[in-house]
Amino acid sequence: MNALSVRLHRRSSLSLAIVLSCGLSFAAVWPLSPPRLAANFGSFAKGRVIVGVALAGEEGSVRASEDGEIAFSAEEGTLPSGLPSALGSFVVVEQRGDIAAVYSHLVPGTLSIRERKPKAGDAIASPGKSGWIEGTGVVYQVFDRRASSWVNPYLLLPPLEDDVPPVIRSMALSRGAKSYVIGAAASVPQGTYRLSVDIADPSNAPWSAGALAPYAVRLSVDGIEISQEVFDVAKAKGGKLQLFAQNPMAADDLRTAEGRYELAERLFTRGRTVIEVQVEDASGNKRTASWAVLVE
């Protein structure tokens, strides 16, 4: 059992099912090596949720992550239909298991479309900054055709070498326009509150769309787990983007105006309550924080 399969065992059974249904081979490679994350699945950039990974890099080639077949490619500019390409030059590679991998923001004119069936590790194009992207690199996305959803690429790629756990900055309870940051407030009145947490996973990329998202966030109140957000899949439904396979949440509702992750809504009655948050990144690094709250 190698490191990747160990990682997968740590993840939810649903994630494992997705990976298995994709026909994962352990020959998968990161499209840019070494992978320097500028944005990851679930992170925010300009008010939108990223449903892939942005890898920073100017040198080398963008490589096929798996064996596949080029299904579609387009160059930067306006497509014949008059639609602009916000992804710049991009290519879609069909992989086993009804998976479509998208490599975007490539240097125009470098698409190796003669290689219609690239093998894992074959050069596809050069990393670039075509289309709407703040730095230079590639945005890599994975679409599961069977489930019609975007899959976190972490589930299909080798583990990142990362031993830095995510950061938990603060926890807040909100009711209407009123918000109590725990620690700053000694006590809160009883009532129903929305719980949100300020968390981030550090990135050392030369450009970054913002703080990286965690892989999973678990919330417990008085020792009972009341919510679990696993950044595994995203799917558009009724014209709106939803995240998480279990307990889907509208992407628009994922974060507060202050940038905290919304976790759950809960009724707090008088007494002392202990709130615990555990955050896990894609490499399995965890950080736990707990707060005691006096409810009056």
Place this chain on the structure above:
Amino acid sequence: MEEIGKRRVAAALVIVVLLAYFLVCAFPLQKEFVLVPAWAKSLSVASAAQTANASARQKVVSEAKASGEEVIPFRLGDRYGYFSPDGNILFSAVADYGVALAPDAYATYDRLSEGFTIKSPYGAELARVAAIGYPFFAAGRRFVIGPDQMTVSELSESGAVKWSYQLASIATAFDASASLAVFGLIDGTIVGLDPAGKAVLDFAPGGSRIAGVYGVAASPDGLLVAAVTGADKQRLVILEKRSAAYRVAYHRYLSSDYRRPVYIAFTGDGSRLAYESPSGIAVYDRGTKRETIISVPATTRLGQTMQGGQLMVFLSGRGDTKRLVCTALPDRRVLDVPVKASLAFVEARDDSLFLGADDSLVRMDFEER
């Protein structure tokens, strides 16, 4: 003697039959279409003259505005602008990154566009838009596609976002009519949105080993949607709106196996559909449900109809040598000329054809003789 008589009778019969053939089966000679040059302009010369003389430019703009005639947008690589049918170039400018062009408005945008200004061809500011993404205009409507190529919004006249819609996957093709905006996605789905941003069509044709939409077109009345879908095997699918839903009205497998965007469009009157095929431009007639192939190098840039739909005009090919092809429908080629230009566009209005080639703009009028 009897033998000679028989020969004379036979000869007389042949003559009678020939005469009868020429009298009864006479077919008038087809009229010839002739292109008559009307004017030719150099964009760089016109641009330099207007830069040097602001009042001259103002005069051109005022005259075009006063005439009330619809001006024509052009785009040749990074250069874009407008001209009037009588040859006055309103302006010619170079876009830093992108430009959305329509007969009534345009907007330039940056690569990292977080907003843009919509202007009229005469330079008046129409709207300021605070939206992240790239604008694109079609069928008198204004849209924005988000940085993810999945979020689409429509703008009001004032530039406010009327609606936004998250597509299930990445948009690869688009077309619009007044009543329908249709998108083709990499997952092989065709999505149609009504003017309120509500999905009225969500259909995956399937039937191919690899799903995808390579080109999509909406008829001007919005009742038909056509698409080149899938790879191995690729196929043409035409959907027709019956009562409230779109249903497959026609489909056939194609010999093509494109893995790139493909040209497909309905003619202005909606009677025909033109699309790229390996053997040329295929023209599907809605009325007869028959297809004809116009054999030209088929990386088509634009197709238009002229002379009340009798003529179809294409600018075909890629690289430095393109071909301007006019076909009298269904399949009589009346013009096929090489166009030596790396950048070119063609626009047809009534009986006039406007051709842009690198630095030049030319108007030619069709005459039937």
